Amino acid sequence: MSHSPLLNLPGPSRDLLDDVESALAAARGFVADFDPELVVVFSPDHYNGFFYRTMPPFCIGTAARGVGDYGTYAGPLDVPGDIANDCARAVLESGVDVAISAGMDVDHGTVQPLEKLFGDATFRPVIPIFINSVATPLGPLRRVRALGAAVGTFLGTLGKRVLVVGSGGLSHDPPVPTLATAPPAALARIVGGEPMTPEQRQARQVAVMDAAQAFAHGDSPLQPLNPEWDQAFLDLVDANRLDEVDAWSNGWIEQQAGHSAHEIRTWIAAFAALAAHGRYQTGHRFYRAAPELIAGFAVRTAVCNP
Template identity: 60%
Template sequence: MPLALCCMSHSPLLDLTEQPAELTADVEAALGQARRFVRDFAPDVVVLFAPDHYNGFFYRLMPPFCIGLRATGVGDYGTADGPLDVPWDLAHELAESILAADIDVSVSMGMEVDHGAVQPLEKLFGRIDSVPVVPVFLNSVAAPLGPIRRVRLLGEAIGRHLADRPERVLLLGSGGLSHDPPVPTFATATADVSHRIVTGRPASTTERAARQEKVIEAGSGFAQGTVPLRPLNPEWDQEFLDLLESGDLAPLDGWSNTWIEEQGGGSAHEIRTWVAAHAAMAAGGGYESTYRYYRPIPEYIAGFAVTTAVPKGAATA
């Protein structure tokens, strides 16, 4: 079964703010490279590894991993709302296969996905329903988090299962590298925010607009040096990308969650989506990188990267 990989950062500020022309053109060129890669590969289905930011998953029940058997975009930060085209049989069989591999994974008949899942689909395919998608949620925000080794094992189980299928599958990972945006934590949230991230109470239009404005102001202030968010860490980001490019993911097992947060910030745990996608690619027969873009972008509050990879030997075949 043919596999290909594309991983990219996402940011709620990508389409909500006007940035210098050079920055916008640079990021668009990287996304354009990814679009051409995906178009040339022409996947039959996408397996999408994505986090959530308390828009679809909440503390009332927070699984470490979840497969969406049906899924809908919530429409946050200007991204599209509405249903994704989830192939039921493939998603259900994937969940069964992961469980049979001794990896605990939940399933959802009503998964709600936010910009972390929707934005890459829009950037690469134009619409969220233009290609069949199996969404794989990885908790990357809500402590406590399991060890990153478990993420690697999840990815490997997915890759082994996909290796036996006939479809052309794009493994799509969506997450920032080093970044520490104003995402609430249960330990520090106000009583009202704590109630929302536990119960999943839908944000009102006013609350959603206020949250959006807060993030826009944080990005602008961070770029100008007036908002004291944790600095981006390009050196750590590049080390992570080097490790993925090497194809040897074993050293990741020694990366503790505490160390990841110290190096990259509270939302750096989104690298889990990249790890799962690359582990799946490795288990499917190995891979080699074909494209790599990286830029620390304070305006987006993110170490921003785009990468692609193909099966080992395919780039020179």
């Protein structure tokens, strides 16, 4: 499923919010019927928990807390540390290099899906797995697929009902600072992790809302959404053709769908975890190009074929 801070802020139209909420309600029903004992969330970060002082491509949280950005939950998550550590060992043994964090800070990219699916970010035990999708340089997509497969193989040994979530937007290019262009204040945050004051967080929220309004009205320098590219990606996911992303270059993804389209990495990892057990079948399907959210917004549910 996609996420967006703008779902928690004033601005998006009632029509859009109702449309998204209908899709999320279907996903909630799917999750409630499945009744998972454990949740694994593949998610990006937006310089709230991971910074250029040390930027791993992948990291498994053995303990984690929400930072509370954009009105999401602030506080500790229920992370089963022993299982998370075993997962990290299994992934490393499979040949995929992954970091661990015994004090992971996670933002709305991790917490919002938990709140939307369960109503409470701490309702179920959760293992957060960070996939760098913002801070260049980025590794090749084939390594993301290998990560997902390794995690999925491990999860199959637990004898538990496990819900795997991939949290990321499709085509979108929001105003995220970069190492090359960030002004000094933003540079201190994205490199050193300098905490934002409440005033700075409020100013950031206002800036995001203003950027979304300008984008929705066609008065923005941000790269347009690409619904055709989004649909092609979703078709690939629906058809169990994940191996085709191995040929996609990072530069091509940015050119076609914007810098933050790299968040599809979370989807690739999640579906690769399912694919580790054979073909999967997608169920609920939703997509909307949503300029008011500065994102191609999508939801999919899927199960492994029996």
